[in-house]
Amino acid sequence: MPPEALLNVDQLTVSYGGLRAVSGVSLLVPEGAVVALLGANGAGKTTTLRAISGLVKPSGGRIELAGRRIDGRKPSQIARLGLLQVPEGRGIFPSLTVRANLSMASYVTKRGDVEDEAVARFPALGDRLDQLAGTLSGGEQQMLALARALLAQPRLLLLDEISMGLAPLIVAKLFEEVRAMAASGTSVLLVEQYVSAALEMADYAYVLDKGRVVDVGEPADLRSDGVLTSYLGA
Ligand SMILES: Nc1ncnc2c1ncn2[C@@H]1O[C@H](COP(=O)(O)OP(=O)(O)O)[C@@H](O)[C@H]1O
Numbered sequence: 222m223p224p225e226a227l228l229n230v231d232q233l234t235v236s237y238g239g240l241r242a243v244s245g246v247s248l249l250v251p252e253g254a255v256v257a258l259l260g261a262n263g264a265g266k267t268t269t270l271r272a273i274s275g276l277v278k279p280s281g282g283r284i285e286l287a288g289r290r291i292d293g294r295k296p297s298q299i300a301r302l303g304l305l306q307v308p309e310g311r312g313i314f315p316s317l318t319v320r321a322n323l324s325m326a327s328y329v330t331k332r333g334d335v336e337d338e339a340v341a342r343f344p345a346l347g348d349r350l351d352q353l354a355g356t357l358s359g360g361e362q363q364m365l366a367l368a369r370a371l372l373a374q375p376r377l378l379l380l381d382e383i384s385m386g387l388a389p390l391i392v393a394k395l396f397e398e399v400r401a402m403a404a405s406g407t408s409v410l411l412v413e414q415y416v417s418a419a420l421e422m423a424d425y426a427y428v429l430d431k432g433r434v435v436d437v438g439e440p441a442d443l444r445s446d447g448v449l450t451s452y453l454g455a
């Protein structure tokens with residue numbers, strides 16, 4: 222991978238009390254790339270994302286975003302540098318309308334016509350603008366979460382299992398939009414248990430097991446080397 226990575230995680234360690242959830246994880250996300258973080262339940266994927274976004278404090282290692290050290294900084298400071306996380310469980314405001322969710326997302330970038338753009342990307346949201354976000358289907362909520370990310374125009378987007386519980390056709394649509402965002406310059410680090418779909422869209426993938434990186438490479442290499450099968454049962 223090129224040295225001018227947007228995100229550079231070096232020897233990250235995170236503990237919860239006595240439990241070491243992440244042990245010396247190093248990974249790179251190049252500009253405009255989609256990088257997948259794969260691994261079984263409990264492997265440390267979510268903890269890695271939360272450490273990058275500042276939601277948990279690392280006990281070791283360093284994290285650089287666009288050349289600036291961000292580990293130990295507050296989530297709001299890191300967000301201001303261009304990082305946006307769509308957490309497990311979506312991170313939308315369920316008791317606000319779809320329209321309000323979208324306009325809040327574009328507040329930072331001060332863009333008008335945000336609804337039009339969101340609806341152009343996700344036509345299913347078009348009929349739902351005045352509906353409370355919490356009453357949308359799972360797939361629509363995830364579309365809204367991605368539409369919010371799109372409008373916020375982050376440099377780095379962290380996605381935690383956006384495919385969870387959704388039908389394959391909806392997952393394919395979401396992943397297509399993620400690829401489109403990467404093509405327009407947003408770098409993406411995504412956690413997935415839906416391994417085959419993630420490998421189809423990723424430029425690089427890391428495999429985590431028990432808090433450590435056990436394999437890294439381009440999807441074609443990972444598919445052929447058998448590590449995925451042994452760690453994920455894929
Ligand atoms: N808030 C927490 N407090 C204590 N232990 C946690 C917490 N969150 C996660 N863990 C533990 O850390 C390990 C890694 O969890 P996690 O990062 O959520 O894995 P993944 O996202 O890969 O399923 C697991 O053993 C999990 O039980």
Ligand SMILES: [Mg+2]
Binds near residue numbers: 266267268309
């Ligand atoms: Mg997780």
